Amino acid sequence: MSGLFSHSSDVVCCHFRIETGRYVGEAPEQRLCKLCNTASVEDEMHFVLKCPLYQDKRLCYLSEILTSDEFMNMRDCDKFVNLVKYHPRRLA
């Protein structure tokens, strides 16, 4: 089975700028996503829940989860934890 991350050849799970920026001394607020123009820090949560570049893929793999009433009422950090904890195969 494939998931959101499996078809994202330009994004590798552990290569988000929030992590790689640390290696070159960038301040956390400077580690912005280069794939979209939202001036958002590129971290796992941005990729999984927010980056507009991946909206189509997100809907393909996660639509029934993302549109549930329970999920929509969660805070973003809880959404991310929920996906990783209960739906890891949808992400991998």
Ligand SMILES: [Zn+2]
């Ligand atoms: Zn982005």
